[in-house]
Amino acid sequence: MAPKGFMIDFSNKCIIVTGGNRGIGYAFSRAVAQAGARVAIIYRSSKDAPDVAQKLSKEFNVDVKAYQCDVSDADGTNKTFNKIDKEMGPVTGLVANAGVSVVKPALELTTDDFNKVYNVNVLGVFNSARAAAKLWIDAKHAGSIVITSSMSSQIINQAAPNKALTQVFYNSSKGAVSNLTKGLAAEWAPYHIRVNTVSPGYVNTDQTSHMDKHIRDHQARNVPLGRFAEPHEMTGQAVLLLSDHGSYMTGGEYFVDGGQLVW
Template sequence: MATQGFVIDLSNKCIVVTGGNRGIGFEMSKAVAKAGANVAIIYRSSKNAPDVADNISKEYKVKAKAYQCDVSDAEKVNKTFEVIERELGPITGVIANAGVSVVKPAIDLTTEDFNKVYNVNVLGVFNTARAAAKHWINMKHGGSIVITSSMSSRIINQSALQKPLTQVFYNSSKGAVTNLTKGLAAEWAPYNIRVNALSPGYVNTDQTSGSAKEVLEYQAKTTLLGRFAEPEEMTGQAMLLLSDYATYMTGAEYFVDGGKLVW
């Protein structure tokens, strides 16, 4: 195989994954553990998150632990990072992956809906990235931050079929977080902190499971590969960005969308 010999080794690293207990984040948590890293799984409310971490720990023989923390609460995020450092060792990378959506026609959206989406997708990502950067700047060492954005940062991912179920706050929050990625990358480059966005296409997770059958079919049809992604297919790009193969990669947005050229 062409990839023979190209091994991503994350041993001696400690990676924080927000939303690491299910969906795309869960596959990220497993992938980094499999590559030898200790993994801190941040979750909001899923009761089984500690068991998820225990299973990863047993399977991959690394330290894996779940931490309940709402990423929209900056103080809690900072404190959680301190606890992780004490329990799992120096944090070397972060996957700021937690995200939510409100699916509603724009005309009906409320300020509460706005806060719900932006507090996680933008402020939560910022809180997570800053907690890591603050620490790395103090310690005078670099690190890698991977932010899960979305293909909807670039395209308004709605088809005529989806009317009236739209998600303008979600789409715009992903545009914002991609731009946030670039701003943070610029500001923290002097500290050797690399910040990149990973933008998935349609991925088979809880977030997408509620979509109507016609929407799912339409989404698959308008993707060059003709299907959705499985969550584990998002891990390759994230692993690369966390690894020492990516020392010259920062401020970029990487689309892992199966070729979403039309919508």
């Protein structure tokens, strides 16, 4: 008799998670480690990232290491991916998750603000995806890329009834990266590289905890499920896309938003 249950086993996988040391990225790192993968966590400046990696490694008895790398630097990102491939590889999957936001009225936004947001949310995702694709195309290896976009790719978030949360660079960067996903999926399908987006709704992380409580309360009230998500609630969709169960999924944007986009 065949065994019961639905199994996702990443024992032979090695997955890179950018921004994998905290927030939603940490939940992704933990989920793929739990499924048995070797995990390379990329962080920019958090000093405790190596400790986070060690803790996960112990919890699930898998190899987890932290690598410092600014994903907005294309050369540095290529070098870091090559190093990970040699030390922990072959790399089989990528979660391009690192992202930042600037909340300011449009009239006050600067070119520096634009660069800060787009260099990570769009260029950084592109650099990470291309570094992974180069590894796989050179090795004639298939791969799966999951990009963390946002439901903000589709909507303007509210701070209060009929009042915008002022972050036009952030929302437009997510629109850009959701479209980038489709283009990369189309270009790399012949190499058996799948590229998809997980687009979260409101999630309790450092990014949202810095917002005014009135704004967060208003946002939570307007989500059909009536609350922000916890980071681990984003992981099922990403794990599915990274796994062989997602073998016919590419170029898609998958919303995990508590129903927000029904409005």
